[in-house]
Amino acid sequence: MPKMSQFLYESIAEQFRKNIESKLWPVGHKLPSIRTLSKSYNSSKISIQTALQKLEAAGLVEARPRSGYFVKKQEQPHQPQHRLEINQPTKIELPDLFYQIMQKSAAFDIYPSARIQPTGNHILNLNRHINRAMRHQASSNALYYSPPQGNLDLRHQITQHYLSRKLYVKPEQICITAGCQNALFLALSTCTKPGDTVAIESPAFYGVLQILQQLDLKVIEVPSSATQGILLDKLESVAKKWSLKVLIVTPNFSTPTGSLMPESNKARLCELADKLQFNIIEDDIYGDLGFHRAVLPLKAYDKYNKVILCGSFSKSLSRDLRIGWIFSEKQLNKITHLKMLTQLSNCESTQQGLTSFIGEGFYRKHLLEYRKRLLNQRNKLIQLLNQYWDFSFKYTMPEGGLCLWIELQINEDSLLLYNLAIEHNIILTPGALFSTTPIFNKYIRLSFAHEFQEERVAALKKLGQIIKRLT
Numbered sequence: 340m341p342k343m344s345q346f347l348y349e350s351i352a353e354q355f356r357k358n359i360e361s362k363l364w365p366v367g368h369k370l371p372s373i374r375t376l377s378k379s380y381n382s383s384k385i386s387i388q389t390a391l392q393k394l395e396a397a398g399l400v401e402a403r404p405r406s407g408y409f410v411k412k413q414e415q416p417h418q419p420q421h422r423l424e425i426n427q428p429t430k431i432e433l434p435d436l437f438y439q440i441m442q443k444s445a446a447f448d449i450y451p452s453a454r455i456q457p458t459g460n461h462i463l464n465l466n467r468h469i470n471r472a473m474r475h476q477a478s479s480n481a482l483y484y485s486p487p488q489g490n491l492d493l494r495h496q497i498t499q500h501y502l503s504r505k506l507y508v509k510p511e512q513i514c515i516t517a518g519c520q521n522a523l524f525l526a527l528s529t530c531t532k533p534g535d536t537v538a539i540e541s542p543a544f545y546g547v548l549q550i551l552q553q554l555d556l557k558v559i560e561v562p563s564s565a566t567q568g569i570l571l572d573k574l575e576s577v578a579k580k581w582s583l584k585v586l587i588v589t590p591n592f593s594t595p596t597g598s599l600m601p602e603s604n605k606a607r608l609c610e611l612a613d614k615l616q617f618n619i620i621e622d623d624i625y626g627d628l629g630f631h632r633a634v635l636p637l638k639a640y641d642k643y644n645k646v647i648l649c650g651s652f653s654k655s656l657s658r659d660l661r662i663g664w665i666f667s668e669k670q671l672n673k674i675t676h677l678k679m680l681t682q683l684s685n686c687e688s689t690q691q692g693l694t695s696f697i698g699e700g701f702y703r704k705h706l707l708e709y710r711k712r713l714l715n716q717r718n719k720l721i722q723l724l725n726q727y728w729d730f731s732f733k734y735t736m737p738e739g740g741l742c743l744w745i746e747l748q749i750n751e752d753s754l755l756l757y758n759l760a761i762e763h764n765i766i767l768t769p770g771a772l773f774s775t776t777p778i779f780n781k782y783i784r785l786s787f788a789h790e791f792q793e794e795r796v797a798a799l800k801k802l803g804q805i806i807k808r809l810t
Contacts, residue, residue, distance in 0.1 A: 351380055352390035353632065359399055359410055360601075370400065370408040397631035397738075423778055425573065428536040428557035428581055431548055431775055440757065440772060441545060447741055447786040449802070452764045453794035461705040462657060468701075469692030480687045487679045488671075489515020489664075490690035496697040497664055503703075504626065506639040508648075508666045514675050515685050516663040519624045520546050522649035524553075525681075526620045526665055527585065529673045530647070531556055535584040538577055540569040542744070542773035542782075544594055544622065547587050559583070560774060565735045565744060568593065568600035571607055578615040585618045590637045592625035595744040595773055595784040597737020599634065606640045613643035623650040627706055629739035630714040644668045652693070654741060656705065662693060713741065716787040723796060728803040730810050741788045749809040752780045759805050765798045 358364045371379065376387045391408055394400045401411045473480070488494070494510035501508065516522040523546070531537065533555035539547055541560035551558050559577055563569045569588055577583060588608070590600040600608075612619050621637045638648040647670060651663030662685065665674055696702060720743060724734065733746040747753065753769040760767055770782030789795065 347382055348386045348389040348393065349632070351382060351386060352393045354380070355390060355394055356397075356399065356632070359394075364410050366410050366412045368410045369406070370410070372407060393631065423541050423560060423562040423776070425559065425561065425577060426776075428559050429775070430555065430557055431552040433548060433552055436754070437545070437548075437772060440754075440769065441549075447788040449766055449785060449789075450764065450795045450798040451766060453789070453792065453798075461701060461708070464701055465657065465692070465696050468696040469689055472691035472695070473688040476688070476691065480691075483687075485515075485684040485687040485690060487675050487684060488513065489685055490687065490694060492698075493662075493690045493694045494664075496694050500697060500702070501636070504633050504635055504639070506636050508638070512666055512668055512671055514665045514667075514671060514678060515690065516649075516651075516665060516678065517682060517685065518653055518661045518663040519622065519649055519651035520550075520663075521682070522651065522663045522665045523547060523587070523620060523622060524550050525674050525677055526647045526649055526667070526670070527551075527554055527556070527587070528677055529670050530585050530618050530620070536581055538574065538583055538586045538617075540588055540593065541776075542595055542770070542779055543587075544589065545772040547622075548775065558775065560776065563593070563596065563598060565596040565598050568598045568604065569608075571604060571611065574608075575611055575615070578611065578617055583615070583617040585620055586612070587620045587622065588637070589622040589625065591623065591634045592628055592737055592740030593622075594625070594740065595742055595768070595770075595782075597735050597740040597742060597744065599629075599738050600637070602635060602640075605635065605637050608637065609640045609643060609645060612645040617645075619646045621646050621648045623648055624654050625740045626650065627655040628710060628713060628741065630710055630717075631738060634739070638666060655709070656702065660689065660693065662689060710739075712790075713739075713787065716790060717743070719791050720785065720787040720799075723791060723799050724803075727800045728806070730803075730807050732806075742784050742786045745783050745785060747781050747783065747806060747810075749781055749806060751809045753783050754780070756783065756806060756809060760802055763798070763801055763805075765802050767802065 364370065373384050373387050377384045380387065391400060395402060399411060400408045402408050491510060493515060494513040497513060498508060498510050516525060527550055531554065534557065536557045536559060537551060538559045538561050540563035542563065543560065559581065561569055561574050561577055568590055574586070590605055592599055619637065623636050626634060626636055636648055638646045648666040649663065652660050667674060717737065731748045735744045749756065754771055757767060757769045768784040770779030773779055
């Protein structure tokens with residue numbers, strides 16, 4: 340496996356983080372001086388200082404004037420709680436209302452009528468790369484299909500990008516898809532047959548529920564924590580009790596909770612898959628959107644070839660691209676054959692333009708800026724909620740991703756809230772979309788994917804007034 344590239348200060352910051360998480364450095368503990376840490380970790384004072392500043396930005400340590408750095412107590416919001424009873428595997432029957440809401444709520448914007456704010460030059464630059472590819476190879480692209488697995492140079496670039504997250508997969512093990520939803524569909528279609536049992540985390544991504552219904556699969560919802568991800572003890576008991584074929588999971592910043600699975604849990608999950616003989620389909624669509632650090636995909640812990648990794652650029656770069664991928668050692672031929680039957684190929688010009696965009700370092704630069712912007716927008720959303728919502732509610736504090744998961748103390752179903760809000764062109768995603776049970780009917784998902792300028796702030800205020808009438 341090739342050596343993974345990482346800045347020295349990032350490696351040091353990760354070691355400091357582990358010291359804090361393992362309680363080697365407990366809350367209130369004064370860290371050694373920068374000079375002492377420099378000698379202990381055989382690195383420059385600048386690297387140590389940068390690592391400490393990174394932890395300070397993440398809220399793990401605090402600098403006290405003329406005293407040094409101390410481990411900071413983590414101020415947790417009142418996290419949403421739920422108790423899900425695990426039922427036997429059942430087939431999904433989604434109501435028509437589910438699809439009606441999805442058509443309006445999938446855009447991750449509380450107020451789509453607001454003016455679009457400029458987001459830097461990266462999208463314009465991406466479009467220039469794609470347009471250049473269309474001009475330079477117009478004839479060949481018009482007369483020939485792209486290879487079924489997708490453009491080889493793009494697959495090389497995706498491989499290189501994952502090295503920054505400590506995962507190496509050969510380009511020959513990648514199949515390019517039409518987005519992550521398409522990747523999940525191809526992976527599930529390849530690994531299951533009608534009537535098989537699939538486990539999902541709860542709350543779950545509603546797009547997965549659609550696919551499960553379409554493929555006539557049975558589902559078991561396994562409780563998931565907003566801070567830990569899917570509960571592994573519950574999953575283990577499910578896998579022992581029923582013949583589990585596949586688990587679909589989003590270990591990194593899942594929607595709607597934004598949960599991040601601890602690295603030790605990722606390793607244990609892969610061991611469980613091998614021990615109890617089920618496959619895992621990993622949805623890594625938010626994996627590049629960690630605010631404070633690069634996170635490892637579940638696939639990086641897969642010693643048993645049990646994990647099929649799916650991802651795309653739609654949430655991290657552009658919804659308009661519709662370019663995703665699948666990594667798989669065992670199932671790739673079947674996945675590629677199924678893709679040929681259902682899709683045949685992807686747009687070659689888009690793949691070529693994206694290849695040069697990534698290869699020239701622009702995707703990495705975009706992510707550096709985008710993560711900072713998302714963190715600021717998360718903090719802004721939380722500030723606005725606490726400022727303008729003068730009633731009781733609970734919310735998550737994700738370390739990445741695009742949304743908050745909010746539990747409301749309302750007397751009505753959040754579907755009613757959805758219908759009242761949409762009369763004012765305010766879009767939220769009701770909790771009913773994230774489960775086959777009514778357990779999340781008083782929850783909503785709110786996005787911080789867009790800047791909270793005047794119109795969106797007004798929408799949040801108005802939404803608070805509507806909610807207050809229902810409490």
